[in-house]
Amino acid sequence: MSEPTETMIIAEGLTKIYTDGTEVRALDGVDLSVERGEFVAIMGPSGSGKSTLLNLIGTLDVPTAGHVIVEGVDVSTLQGNALADFRRAKIGFVFQLFNLVPILSAVENVMLPLIPYRRQCKFDLEGRARELLDAVGLVERASHLPSQLSGGEQQRVAVARALVNEPAIVLADEPTGNVDTRAGDEVMELLRQVCDDGGRTVVVVTHSPRVAAFADRVYFLKDGAIVDQTRLGGERSLEAVWARLGLA
C-alpha cells in the first residue's frame, strides 16, 4: 500500500509531431505538473497545442516523445486493455462539442461509459446516473434526447457522464466553446464544484480568460511550449478588486 502522491499529473518533455506530408510540431517539450485536487487551466491561442496536450494527458493520443505520469504510473507505456482500464478508472472527459449519442436519452448517455461493464458494477448504474443528473440540475430531463436539450443542458449532461466512473481526474477541452456566456458559466461552476466538493483534479484547456479565471493555476501555452504559469487569486488581487469596485 503506497501513500497517494501529492502530484497527480506530471508531463515531462511531452512532444507531439504530426507527419502527414509536412512535419508539424504540435507540442515541443512540455513540462507541467498538476497537484491532487487542483483546478488547472491551460490557456493559449488556437493552434498553440492545447487540445493535443489534453489528449496526451488523457491518453487519447500517444506522444512522439516524453512521458505522462499519473499517480506515479507512466501511462505512456500502457497499451490495450491496461490503457482502457486506466482511462475508465481515472479519467472523465468533457468535450467542446458535448459528444453525446443522439439516439440515447440523457440518463443513458450518462450511463454509457460503464454500460459495457455494468455486470461488474457493484452499484446501481442507472441510480448513480440519475443522482449525477440531479447534481447538474437536470434530473427532470433524464429521458430527453440530446436534440431536445439546449447546448448548456447538453454540456451539463456531458459533465455528469464524465463523473459516472468517479474519476480522479476530469479533463475538459473548451467546455464552454459551444454554449452562450451564462450557460458556460454554469458549466464552469459545475466543474469548480467537481473540484471543490468532489476533491477531483480538473484540467481545462481554453482560450477564454473568463473560463481560465475559474482555475487555481494557469499554464500559458504558445507554439507548443509552456511560456509561463501563474497561481490565481490572493490578498493583493482581492484588494485590487475592491479598488476596482470603488470600495477600497
Place this chain on the structure above:
Amino acid sequence: MIRNKKKGRLGVKPRWPFSLDDSILDKIVYLVYNYFQETDTQYIFSGGAMTVKHTLLALLNHTSTHGYELRGLMEAALGDHWVINTGQIYSTLSRLERDGLVVRQPASVDEAAERTAYELTQDGRAELEHWYHEPLSRDYRLRDAFHAKLMLSFFSGPVPPGEVLQAQRRELLSEMHELTSMRAEADPARELPWLLLLEGAIMHLEADLRWLDMCQARLNELRQMPTPRHISRPRGRPPTGETS
C-alpha cells in the same frame, strides 16, 4: 450580509466621510457644511457621478417616507455597498425641499426631525424623469498608465514588451479569479444587484485581457515602428545675422 463577507475577506471597511452612527453634533456640522457647499454629494466613481439627490428622488418616487428609512431603502434597492451616512441624507433632503423638489408631509404623530416624512413634488418627478433619460458615459482612462508602460518598454527596455504584457495578463486574470469566486458566493435571489455589478467588473476585465491579446498579436508590427527620436527645435529668437 455582503458587508460582513467583505470585511471578513479583506479585513477593512469601505471608508466613508462619517461613521455610520453619527452623533447629533456630527450631523449638525455635516448639515451646515453641506448646505453651504451647494453641491450634490457625489458618492460614486466611474460611469458618471451619481448623486445622493437623484437616489433620494427615485426612492421617494417609490414611497413617501422619512430620512432614516430612505437609507434602508437605498440598501435594499442597490445593495449595501452603497451605504451612505444619514447626515448626507438629511442635508440633501433639506436642499431638495428648498429647491421645491420634495415637500414635508403634514406633521405626523412623531414630530422628531428624523421622523419627518417627505414626498416628491411635480417638479421633483420631472427632475427624476430627466435624470433617467440622460445617458451616462464611462471614462476609459483606467488603462492609460499601462498603455504608457507598454509603449515605453518598446522604446527603452530593459524588460521586453512581451514580459510587460504577460505581467499585466497575470494580474488581470488573478483579479478576475477573485471576482469569479465572489460572484459564485453571491446569492442570485437576494443579491442580484451586487452580482450584476461583479459581472460588469468581470466583463471589463475580459475586455482588457482581449486588448492585451490584441497588443500581443501586434508586437512584431510595433517593434518595426521607427524608434521615437527627440528633434530639438531652436528656442527663442533666431540669432541675428542669419536673417536675410
